[in-house]
Amino acid sequence: MKKVITTVALLLLTANIAVVAQRPPKAPEGMKWEIVSELTDEFDDWDGKKWTKSLWNYGVPVQMCVGNSGVTDGKLWIKATLDKDAERWFKTSRVMSKKRIKFPMYTECSMRTAHISAFNTFWMNNGNSHERDEIDMCENNSKPSIKEQENERPYMLCSQYFVVVDGDTERAHGNFDNRNLSADNPLRGVKWNEEFQRIGVWWIDANNIQFYLNGEPAGKVASKRNFTRELNIIWDLWTFDKPWTGGIAIKNDLLDDEINTMYVDWIYTYRLVPE
Structure with a gap:
């Protein structure tokens, strides 16, 4: 049976589950949250009107491929596979929204990482290395191959922003360790490959960004330069x-197909509008 998105389901707590239901922060006085259907999905099937597979590459050894992402059994997935005879031996994929959005907005997804030494990402971007606005809600590596990082990265929400103007970069981090969630949060200290984590961002205005993890505020940043661009929402997996x-x-x-795939269960996106 298809999952049904309703206003009540989005705004109320769901009974008998470990974590509160997805919902945006409290709206400012005189405003209300309105769902953005083009950036909201339960992934019952692949919706080509909402998503595209953007295949521009990172550096070696990454090779973006159409066939390494899709939707199956109510989950969006991105899979890393090996092309052993190629320089770009890390075959993977990227899924990007067709619609762009600007502040004030809130987006949240439920994601479980691949258990390989790679960045499992949820982010927003528009531009290039010389001119761009970028907000990284999540870069997580649950199995770092650098042994000295084994006690940190599996728990870390690595978040940051970039505002790049004429090749000059402004950036700052808002990282958060999930072992610092409240004591009664069932996902406190749970590695990102073991359970789905809820990752959210409230893009408040041209300068202020609040990140969320599993229903709790989890790091924030304030830019000096103004964000000016509408951004695409993106997931990818790379090393x-x-x-x-x-x-x-x-x-x-x-x-190993047991560990080489990241999954997204759902995404909900909202914008603020007058009441």
Whole structure:
């Protein structure tokens, strides 16, 4: 049976589940949240009107491929596989929204990471390395190949922003360790590959961004430059041989279908409108 999105389901707490239901923060006085249907999906099937597979590459060894992402059994998935004879041996994919959105808005997804040394991401972007606005809600590596990072990255919501003007970059981090969630939060200290984590962002205005994790505020940033662009929502899975990523993926891990795939259960997106 298809999952049905209703206003009541979005705004009320759901009984008998471990975590409160997805919902945006309290709206400012005189405003209300309105769902953005083009950026909301329960992933009962692939909706080509909402999503596209954007295949521009990161650096070696990443190779973006159409066939490494899709929707199955109510989940969006992105899978890393091995092309052992290629320079770009890390075959993967990227899913990007067709619609763009600007502040004031809130978006939240439920995501479980692949258990490989790679960045499992949920982010927003518009532009290029020389001119762009970017908000990274999540970059998580649950199995860093750099051993010294094993006690940190599996629990870390790595969040940040970039405002790049004429090649000059302004950025700041708003990272959050899920071991710092409240004591009664059932996902406190749970590694990102073990359970679905709820990742949200309230893009408040041209300068202020509040991140959320499993229903709780989880890091915030304030830019000096104004955000000016509407942004696409993006998920992807990639690896790179640098300490800031947690290290390069282990090739044999890409052969294990039990660990080589990230999943997104749903996404809800809202904008603020006058009451």
